[in-house]
Amino acid sequence: MSIHLSTPEDYKALLDKFETWIFDCDGVLWRGDELIDGVVEVLHILRCLKKQVVFVTNNATKSRKSYKTKFDQLGIEAHVDEIFGSAYASAVYLSSVIKLPKTKKVYVIGMGGLEEELRDEGISYLGGTNPADNTLEPFSLANFTLDPDVAAVVCGLDTQINYTKLSKAFQYLSRNPGCHFIATNEDSTYPSADGLLPGAGSISAPLRCAAGRDPICTGKPSNTMLDCVKAKINFDAERTIMIGDRLNTDILFGQNGGLSTLLVLTGITEEADITGPYASPIVPDFVTQALGDFRAVDKVKAP
Ligand SMILES: O=C(O)[C@H](O)[C@H](O)COP(=O)(O)O
Numbered sequence: 290m291s292i293h294l295s296t297p298e299d300y301k302a303l304l305d306k307f308e309t310w311i312f313d314c315d316g317v318l319w320r321g322d323e324l325i326d327g328v329v330e331v332l333h334i335l336r337c338l339k340k341q342v343v344f345v346t347n348n349a350t351k352s353r354k355s356y357k358t359k360f361d362q363l364g365i366e367a368h369v370d371e372i373f374g375s376a377y378a379s380a381v382y383l384s385s386v387i388k389l390p391k392t393k394k395v396y397v398i399g400m401g402g403l404e405e406e407l408r409d410e411g412i413s414y415l416g417g418t419n420p421a422d423n424t425l426e427p428f429s430l431a432n433f434t435l436d437p438d439v440a441a442v443v444c445g446l447d448t449q450i451n452y453t454k455l456s457k458a459f460q461y462l463s464r465n466p467g468c469h470f471i472a473t474n475e476d477s478t479y480p481s482a483d484g485l486l487p488g489a490g491s492i493s494a495p496l497r498c499a500a501g502r503d504p505i506c507t508g509k510p511s512n513t514m515l516d517c518v519k520a521k522i523n524f525d526a527e528r529t530i531m532i533g534d535r536l537n538t539d540i541l542f543g544q545n546g547g548l549s550t551l552l553v554l555t556g557i558t559e560e561a562d563i564t565g566p567y568a569s570p571i572v573p574d575f576v577t578q579a580l581g582d583f584r585a586v587d588k589v590k591a592p
């Protein structure tokens with residue numbers, strides 16, 4: 290049963306209990322490019338309390354460096370080494386887990402941030418933002434030549450998705466059974482500033498269907514993402530809390546990692562998803578409406 294935070298003392302108790310605070314981004318800190326109320330103030334409180342702050346996003350459209358720019362633009366203190374995205378997790382998975390030979394390439398369905406993380410890991414790629422692949426012209430299989438060096442297909446959120454990209458990725462997956470199939474994440478929807486949009490999981494779904502196989506997911510809730518964090522940041526799981534807006538990624542990610550979990554209702558999950566007859570079996574430790582609720586600690590009466 291989740292604890293629904295409500296009094297200033299509730300929020301202060303969490304601030305006292307946890308030393309490391311791992312934040313999801315979309316739906317917790319912002320929706321699209323719209324900052325969520327109270328986020329800057331609460332993160333400032335955590336910084337003043339010398340808490341360890343980490344950001345873990347499944348959004349593969351940006352690299353860690355371009356996320357740092359977004360944090361700066363929104364007035365949130367963040368350092369590149371505190372930021373982990375599914376684009377980075379996918380690039381690390383290819384270089385350090387699969388150990389993709391440098392002679393091999395990746396076919397990318399995704400955007401500039403994913404390409405940047407692949408480049409930074411020394412991985413060659415095709416597709417992605419290449420203008421030749423970003424076309425609405427009919428795809429001609431007769432004119433397509435398979436690149437024999439492609440040994441993996443990586444699929445992330447791609448707002449320029451089209452039939453050519455899906456067709457090329459399908460060729461690599463279907464004509465080479467040994468071709469790795471990697472999804473940066475499987476979020477079904479994306480919480481933009483104006484409402485829900487299809488998420489990365491809805492971009493890879495046509496490929497799953499056509500190729501008849503499921504990808505390896507490197508984003509939350511997979512341990513690959515947590516392994517990337519652990520490789521750079523030391524923290525005590527007992528004193529760490531994961532704050533997210535999606536049950537089957539953020540909260541499950543925290544539970545898989547032995548972390549405490551706090552669900553906020555400013556993104557994907559609604560009250561009906563955690564109460565009543567159709568409540569999810571994924572139960573967070575704590576629930577609050579919004580991260581900004583932690584401003585209530587200012588009202589805690591001195592002992
Ligand atoms: O569709 C997606 O890729 C996700 O909805 C989105 O980007 C999730 O980002 P997060 O909530 O993990 O920051």
Ligand SMILES: [Mg+2]
Pocket residue numbers: 313314315316317533534535556
């Ligand atoms: Mg989110």
